[in-house]
Amino acid sequence: MPKTLYDKLWEEHHITTLESSESLIYIDRQYLHEVTSPQAFEGLTKKGLLPWRINANIATPDHNVPTERGKSFGAENIKDEISKIQVVELDKNCNKFGIKQFDITSINQGIVHVIGPELGYTLPGMTIVCGDSHTSTHGAFGCLAMGIGTSEVEHVLATQTLKVSKLKNMRVKFDGIPKEGVTSKDIVLYLIRTIGTAGGNGHAIEFAGSYIESISMEARMTICNMSIEAGAKVGLIAPDSITFNYVKKHSQLSDEDFDNAMTHWKSLVSDEGALFDKEINIDVSKIKPQVTWGTSPEMVVDFDQDIPNLDSVINENKRNFELAKKYMGIEENQKVTDLKFDKVFIGSCTNSRIEDLREAAKAVEGKKVSKDIIEAIVVPGSGLVKEQAESEGLNIIFENAGFIWRDPGCSMCLGMNPDQLKPYERCASTSNRNFEGRQGNLGRTHLMSPLMAALTAVNGKIVDPS
Amino acid sequence: MKLAGNELNLSGVVACIDRDNIDTDQIIPTEYLKSIKKYGFEDYLFDGWRYLDEGKLGITKDQREINPNFILNQEPFNKASILLTRDNFGCGSSREHAVWALRDFGIKVVIASSFGDIFYNNCFKNGVLPIRLEKNQIEELFKTLSGEVSELSVDLDSKKISHKKHELYDFKVEDNLLERIIFGLDDVDMTLKYKDKIIAFEQARRKEKPWIFAND
Numbered sequence: 001m002p003k004t005l006y007d008k009l010w011e012e013h014h015i016t017t018l019e020s021s022e023s024l025i026y027i028d029r030q031y032l033h034e035v036t037s038p039q040a041f042e043g044l045t046k047k048g049l050l051p052w053r054i055n056a057n058i059a060t061p062d063h064n065v066p067t068e069r070g071k072s073f074g075a076e077n078i079k080d081e082i083s084k085i086q087v088v089e090l091d092k093n094c095n096k097f098g099i100k101q102f103d104i105t106s107i108n109q110g111i112v113h114v115i116g117p118e119l120g121y122t123l124p125g126m127t128i129v130c131g132d133s134h135t136s137t138h139g140a141f142g143c144l145a146m147g148i149g150t151s152e153v154e155h156v157l158a159t160q161t162l163k164v165s166k167l168k169n170m171r172v173k174f175d176g177i178p179k180e181g182v183t184s185k186d187i188v189l190y191l192i193r194t195i196g197t198a199g200g201n202g203h204a205i206e207f208a209g210s211y212i213e214s215i216s217m218e219a220r221m222t223i224c225n226m227s228i229e230a231g232a233k234v235g236l237i238a239p240d241s242i243t244f245n246y247v248k249k250h251s252q253l254s255d256e257d258f259d260n261a262m263t264h265w266k267s268l269v270s271d272e273g274a275l276f277d278k279e280i281n282i283d284v285s286k287i288k289p290q291v292t293w294g295t296s297p298e299m300v301v302d303f304d305q306d307i308p309n310l311d312s313v314i315n316e317n318k319r320n321f322e323l324a325k326k327y328m329g330i331e332e333n334q335k336v337t338d339l340k341f342d343k344v345f346i347g348s349c350t351n352s353r354i355e356d357l358r359e360a361a362k363a364v365e366g367k368k369v370s371k372d373i374i375e376a377i378v379v380p381g382s383g384l385v386k387e388q389a390e391s392e393g394l395n396i397i398f399e400n401a402g403f404i405w406r407d408p409g410c411s412m413c414l415g416m417n418p419d420q421l422k423p424y425e426r427c428a429s430t431s432n433r434n435f436e437g438r439q440g441n442l443g444r445t446h447l448m449s450p451l452m453a454a455l456t457a458v459n460g461k462i463v464d465p466s
Numbered sequence: 467m468k469l470a471g472n473e474l475n476l477s478g479v480v481a482c483i484d485r486d487n488i489d490t491d492q493i494i495p496t497e498y499l500k501s502i503k504k505y506g507f508e509d510y511l512f513d514g515w516r517y518l519d520e521g522k523l524g525i526t527k528d529q530r531e532i533n534p535n536f537i538l539n540q541e542p543f544n545k546a547s548i549l550l551t552r553d554n555f556g557c558g559s560s561r562e563h564a565v566w567a568l569r570d571f572g573i574k575v576v577i578a579s580s581f582g583d584i585f586y587n588n589c590f591k592n593g594v595l596p597i598r599l600e601k602n603q604i605e606e607l608f609k610t611l612s613g614e615v616s617e618l619s620v621d622l623d624s625k626k627i628s629h630k631k632h633e634l635y636d637f638k639v640e641d642n643l644l645e646r647i648i649f650g651l652d653d654v655d656m657t658l659k660y661k662d663k664i665i666a667f668e669q670a671r672r673k674e675k676p677w678i679f680a681n682d
């Protein structure tokens with residue numbers, strides 16, 4: 001019987017079927033960060049257990065780290081006492097158990113979903129977990145990658161396995177050539193708008209089609225990253241020559257290992273005629289730049305379109321829309337192009353890779369951040385991205401335009417570190433979540449691509465990119 | 467370890483929150499994720515809606531400005547053990563803290579038309595039962611419970627929900643997941659019974675696909 005890519009990955013890692021529908025699957029790689037791991041390490045210690053396979057784990061601090069660090073900044077320099085405790089705790093746990101960590105002082109430190117692929121720890125065909133829902137990012141390499149809770153982090157540390165039920169198969173085909181100014185971020189936002197934030201619940205989404213085949217690994221990661229906002233904890237793309245070239249460049253595999261692996265990796269595709277429980281086809285040539293207006297990633301409009309009026313929406317949605325508009329400070333008959341912005345954030349595991357920064361830099365070169373913008377920050381996803389960007393002079397372009405150039409971390413994607421919105425501030429953000437309070441108490445987030453965010457910085461409002 | 471300590475019949479006051487897509491950032495904001503503990507999150511549940519001021523980890527309820535309009539601040543819903551809500555509850559971040567906050571507040575059952583996948587899994591590890599009902603049943607329940615202080619009774623054995631002794635709905639949940647809640651079973655202990663199988667699997671994999679283990 002023809003199989004989907006997800007079916008193949010599932011079978012390859014399937015150890016045994018447990019009672020009812022659950023199975024035990026083998027986990028090849030676990031990424032750890034400071035927020036969701038302390039309780040897992042504590043649990044392990046209480047049980048008197050050691051990690052099953054220490055080298056399956058890679059750790060780095062990202063959520064709490066300040067992004068204005070400069071040279072020789074250590075965990076002890078973190079001002080917020082409670083944030084410091086988490087970062088120090090990760091240091092302690094990694095030292096105690098012998099887990100490889102890229103700590104706050106390392107050039108390789110960064111957002112866990114940026115450094116994994118970049119350092120070659122993410123390889124096609126792996127099962128990858130992390131106590132973070134955006135682990136779906138790694139699916140761009142043809143991995144079965146998913147976010148898990150802290151109890152499961154402990155379970156993987158202790159047993160190298162995960163207890164899970166098999167997901168259903170869904171395929172999203174993106175075909176066509178996008179218009180100028182339309183990026184992978186717009187395309188994934190358009191998908192979420194189309195199927196809703198619960199659209200992928202219970203499914204592994206495979207992204208396919210001529211558009212997917214044509215784009216870079218960075219763009220593929222942006223799409224898989226936001227599968228979770230479409231409700232799917234797993235997003236997947238079959239590995240191809242673009243994937244193999246990336247892996248060849250970034251992994252430390254010997255030539256022999258790489259060649260052997262390639263033979264296997266080439267089989268990681270959905271067979272002709274494989275059955276999907278759900279299929280969606282999208283023509284990307286019709287998509288305009290997308291911007292969220294509300295407090296859920298499905299509340300999306302074309303950048304030049306009206307925000308839905310309350311009398312035009314179906315009853316079921318009315319209350320949600322009303323609450324979202326109120327929270328976002330949006331009046332009836334307003335467009336997103338009418339809104340005045342206070343802050344701009346370019347970063348996060350969705351859009352902080354080198355390609356994103358190049359795109360944004362190109363848009364602001366020789367221009368100035370608008371006087372209406374209080375602060376515009378660019379936060380590279382990792383130390384290596386930062387280094388690369390600096391070698392290309394991107395930091396100079398940003399700084400000349402009036403942006404602030406930061407050190408790597410999750411930054412303003414979530415209100416855990418010093419980079420936060422103040423109440424009622426409106427932010428153009430390249431991150432993935434516009435939930436109430438996500439970027440700071442009462443802050444207002446509009447999700448968009450790095451290009452649109454960069455243009456918003458120089459114009460103080462959303463403009464036509466073409 | 468018995469985390470749950472649940473009985474087979476859970477009766478209690480129901481708090482209704484009429485919203486879709488309540489994400490885990492709403493259930494517990496990021497600020498409180500700075501804790502390295504697994505307990506003590508009750509005061510931070512639905513923080514953004516429950517309080518009018520901004521909170522910090524360590525600051526307790528009595529030091530906060532309470533929002534009197536929010537249901538969990540009103541008698542008797544401040545002692546609710548059942549939560550009724552709409553679609554896609556618990557979407558968003560994988561933070562188990564969301565379930566810990568519900569559990570610590572005293573919520574034992576959440577009824578919704580659907581749940582975020584990761585949140586749904588996390589519930590069973592912490593003695594909180596997520597129940598999926600059809601959208602029309604949820605709609606009916608909202609009507610039944612609106613305007614009055616209502617209790618529901620959830621029977622884990624027969625998998626039925628009743629209201630004032632009338633059986634309303636059957637619900638489905640897998641037996642092994644339910645047992646985890648009833649007995650507070652620990653997954654790690656259960657999985658380690660398969661230790662030999664895991665070892666054998668790993669050895670075979672190491673031989674067949676050595677590149678996976680290249681940095682071991």
Ligand code: SF4
Nearest residue numbers: 134348349410413414
């Ligand atoms: S950048 Fe944002 S979404 Fe990504 S891991 Fe960090 S906090 Fe989570």
